[in-house]
Amino acid sequence: MFLALEVAYERDLTQFSRLLWQRKVSHHIGRQDERQLVLVSESGQVALAKELFHQWQQGEVLPATEDSSSIGGYVQTGALWTSFSRALGSSPLTLILIVACVVLWLLAPLERPTSLTLALMFPDFSRGTGTIVLSRVLESFTFSQLLTMLTPALLHGGILHLVFNMSWVWELGRRIEILQNTLTLAVAMVVIALFSNTIQYLWGGGNNFGGMSGVVYGLFAYIWMWQLFDPQKGLRLPMSLIIFMLGMLALFTWLELDMIANAAHLGGFLSGMVYGAILATISRIRRAVVPGVSR
Numbered sequence: 001m002f003l004a005l006e007v008a009y010e011r012d013l014t015q016f017s018r019l020l021w022q023r024k025v026s027h028h029i030g031r032q033d034e035r036q037l038v039l040v041s042e043s044g045q046v047a048l049a050k051e052l053f054h055q056w057q058q059g060e061v062l063p064a065t066e067d068s069s070s071i072g073g074y075v076q077t078g079a080l081w082t083s084f085s086r087a088l089g090s091s092p093l094t095l096i097l098i099v100a101c102v103v104l105w106l107l108a109p110l111e112r113p114t115s116l117t118l119a120l121m122f123p124d125f126s127r128g129t130g131t132i133v134l135s136r137v138l139e140s141f142t143f144s145q146l147l148t149m150l151t152p153a154l155l156h157g158g159i160l161h162l163v164f165n166m167s168w169v170w171e172l173g174r175r176i177e178i179l180q181n182t183l184t185l186a187v188a189m190v191v192i193a194l195f196s197n198t199i200q201y202l203w204g205g206g207n208n209f210g211g212m213s214g215v216v217y218g219l220f221a222y223i224w225m226w227q228l229f230d231p232q233k234g235l236r237l238p239m240s241l242i243i244f245m246l247g248m249l250a251l252f253t254w255l256e257l258d259m260i261a262n263a264a265h266l267g268g269f270l271s272g273m274v275y276g277a278i279l280a281t282i283s284r285i286r287r288a289v290v291p292g293v294s295r
Contacts (some may be wrong), residue, residue, distance in 0.1 A: 155210030193220030
């Protein structure tokens, strides 16, 4: 999506949002620090949104009173598919991952393993012995094993497990994909999934695990590190959310519940921290020393 406006947090934009929907401007209003960000789905709508805001502030244009204003009216005009397409255009990888997890929850649930579930689980490098011989692993390592070191993140064990993880994937993944790009998100998720799944396998006692929560904690840490090391790039999280995520991580780790993949959470969190801190530091240094790079 494209940034059209930054407005003070205290300003009520309800009527302005109604006006945008009536003018068929697909948009999202979010909060960053003490500002409201008005994002539109197409670059060509940025100027229109700015002009409508100016006219609305001056009282020159108001939303039609007979229209309920909400997205419902927009969808009723037959624009549902258009809205989805625009969302897919701004956050394709995030949406594709969510769809993939939902499909695999139906076809390969963790609580009722199918042959597909077993095929997507982390490879048992110990070959059932409980002891991993690194030389043997390296001799027979294949690309398919590399893929199955990633795929446990796509498996889920119940509707609550799925919904909780997908909500966070949408919230965090979309931020990275919009403010950075799809490739950046893809690489970050591969790195985080590889580390979080491997650590869960090594310290969690087997390969019977799955879920996106390790990746979620990695994406959280990744964004947090950008916020700390290079805040000018705009990746930010509210302090309340940071405290909540850290508190839940500490609580789950302390409880040591067998049903929770704590090692994956910690592995994802630590790998996201390191990876995010490295990239954000490089970005900040590059902006400082390379002429022409935007500050």
